[in-house]
Amino acid sequence: MSFLNKIFGSxxxxxxxxxxxPKFYNLTHIEALxxxxxASFERPIVLFKHSTRCSISRFALKQFDDAYHFSDTEMxxxxxxxxxxxxxxxxxxxxxxxxxxxxxxxxxxxxxxxxTASHDAIDASQLKQFVG
Numbered sequence: 001m002s003f004l005n006k007i008f009g010s011x012x013x014x015x016x017x018x019x020x021x022p023k024f025y026n027l028t029h030i031e032a033l034x035x036x037x038x039a040s041f042e043r044p045i046v047l048f049k050h051s052t053r054c055s056i057s058r059f060a061l062k063q064f065d066d067a068y069h070f071s072d073t074e075m076x077x078x079x080x081x082x083x084x085x086x087x088x089x090x091x092x093x094x095x096x097x098x099x100x101x102x103x104x105x106x107x108x109x110x111x112x113x114x115x116t117a118s119h120d121a122i123d124a125s126q127l128k129q130f131v132g
Contacts, residue, residue: 023068024048027078030091037111039076044130045108046077049089049101057103060122064105067124074131 027036027047036045048064051057061079068077082089082102093100096108101118107130108114114130117123 023065024077024079027080027088028085030088032078033088033091033095036078036108040108041110043073044075044114044127046075046127047080047092047106047108048077049080049082049092049104049106051082051102053083054102056119060103060119064122064124068127069124070127070131075127 036047039045048061050061070077080088080092089100092098092106096106096113098104098106098113098116103122104116104118105122106113106116107127109130115126117126
């Protein structure tokens with residue numbers, strides 16, 4: 001199910017019911033970063049930092065969501081709403097020593113950032129290199 005259908009709903013009720021597993025997790029608490037680090041030793045974790053007021057960010061998120069086709073056993077991705085959870089974004093910048101950008105993705109593996117991209121460089125196909 002696409003991200004936009006999760007927010008606005010789908011006219012196809014059958015599609016919603018058959019695809020009830022979340023594609024992403026919302027990142028809303030700084031404390032979740034410890035769990036993310038721990039999980040990153042089992043599989044890569046993607047953090048997508050998104051500004052809900054920015055059209056560039058909205059476009060990048062839609063393209064990413066449409067192209068992201070990994071199972072939870074291969075990779076997980078978390079969506080961070082920058083406007084509502086700026087303190088989480090600041091914690092990410094400090095913890096992983098990356099400059100804040102929006103939109104931005106970070107790939108966390110073994111507790112460290114192994115890849116980052118922002119704006120039009122965000123490309124879900126680039127994540128294949130971290131799976132397996």
